[in-house]
Amino acid sequence: MTVSTPPCLALATDYDETIALEGVVDPKVVRALASLRKDGRPLVLVTGRELDDLRRVFPDLAVFHRIVAENGGLLYDPETGRERPLGPPPTVAFVEALKERGVAPLEVGRVVVATREPYHHAVLEAIRALGMELQIIFNKGGVMVLPPGINKASGLKAAAGEIGVPLDAFVAVGDAENDHALLAACGTSAAVANALPMLKESADIVLSRPAGAGVVELIRRVWGIAGDDRAARLRRRSGRGPKARPAEPDPAVARTLP
Numbered sequence: 270m271t272v273s274t275p276p277c278l279a280l281a282t283d284y285d286e287t288i289a290l291e292g293v294v295d296p297k298v299v300r301a302l303a304s305l306r307k308d309g310r311p312l313v314l315v316t317g318r319e320l321d322d323l324r325r326v327f328p329d330l331a332v333f334h335r336i337v338a339e340n341g342g343l344l345y346d347p348e349t350g351r352e353r354p355l356g357p358p359p360t361v362a363f364v365e366a367l368k369e370r371g372v373a374p375l376e377v378g379r380v381v382v383a384t385r386e387p388y389h390h391a392v393l394e395a396i397r398a399l400g401m402e403l404q405i406i407f408n409k410g411g412v413m414v415l416p417p418g419i420n421k422a423s424g425l426k427a428a429a430g431e432i433g434v435p436l437d438a439f440v441a442v443g444d445a446e447n448d449h450a451l452l453a454a455c456g457t458s459a460a461v462a463n464a465l466p467m468l469k470e471s472a473d474i475v476l477s478r479p480a481g482a483g484v485v486e487l488i489r490r491v492w493g494i495a496g497d498d499r500a501a502r503l504r505r506r507s508g509r510g511p512k513a514r515p516a517e518p519d520p521a522v523a524r525t526l527p
Contacts (some may be wrong), residue, residue, distance in 0.1 A: 276438060277438065277491050278309055278310060278434055279311040279429075279505040280440050280441075280442070280487075281315050281441040282312075282442050283316060283421075283448050284317075284318060284323065286480050287443055287448075287461055288484050290479070290481055292326050294481060295481045297330050299394070302484075302488075303332050304488075304495075305494055308494055309494065312332065312334055313337060313429070313432075313439075314333045314368050315337040315341075315421045315424060316339065316423055317340040317383070317413055319338060320338045321339060326352070330347045332345045333347060334346075334432050334470075335347075335428040335431060337425055339380050340381055340413050340419070340424070341355060341419045341422070342379060342380025342381045343379050343380060344428055346431075352379075353427070353429055354380055355423065355424060356416040357416055357420045359377055359380070359381075359414075359438065362399060365401060368393065370391040372384050372392065377421070381413050381414065381415055382413070382414040384410065384411075385437075386411075386412055393405065402416075402417055403417070406446070407447065409444075409465075421447060422445070422450035422527075424451065425441075425451060425454060426454065440457040440458075441454070441459065442460070442461060443460065443461075443464065443480075444461050444463055444464040444465065444480075446465065448464075449471065452472060457491070458471065458474065459472055461479055462477035462479040480526055
């Protein structure tokens with residue numbers, strides 16, 4: 270029996286150390302993303318950052334159709350400005366318990382509570398003391414606390430439902446521990462060159478370049494889009510298709526997404 274592979278219709282990407290290097294996204298990466306969107310591909314940004322912090326460091330949020338922030342805790346539509354929490358807010362008792370234990374830095378989002386290592390020990394102690402059911406997710410030294418079942422995969426599932434694209438039609442790319450669930454949920458997974466070894470081992474595609482340059486490489490390999498206007502014009506004139514895993518745009522998606 271032959272099992273057909275869904276076409277690569279959409280891109281889901283992490284932010285820090287994936288499209289961004291040290292918090293900054295190179296203009297070349299933004300142009301590649303914009304070219305991909307212009308080609309009719311839905312784009313979803315999936316990040317552990319809080320939305321306000323993301324707005325501060327990345328003014329080009331509108332290149333994405335949806336933003337999954339807080340490691341799956343919040344869904345944002347850049348076109349309408351609608352914010353949709355995907356889990357309950359942190360309790361006052363839990364936040365106070367962390368403050369009493371000297372946890373710092375301490376960031377409290379709509380759903381996520383975040384700090385840094387080695388404060389995960391204090392976080393676990395507070396969870397046990399209060400008898401709460403919470404999960405701890407690591408991200409290259411970062412420590413995020415979320416309700417059970419909330420992660421990047423669940424956040425992308427909510428985004429995919431809103432834009433009408435199945436998860437197995439996504440190509441997902443990331444670099445860290447908290448990207449495992451995201452990559453596993455999608456039809457095709459990729460790891461940038463600076464990704465953790467364990468993430469590379471589980472990825473379908475391991476890119477040769479780090480961070481944003483690796484994402485541009487991925488866009489070129491999967492969709493044949495170079496990310497600059499001149500290259501895009503040459504590609505259209507020559508009629509050359511994608512270099513790997515060619516995918517035809519979904520007409521329904523093309524009609525509903527700007």
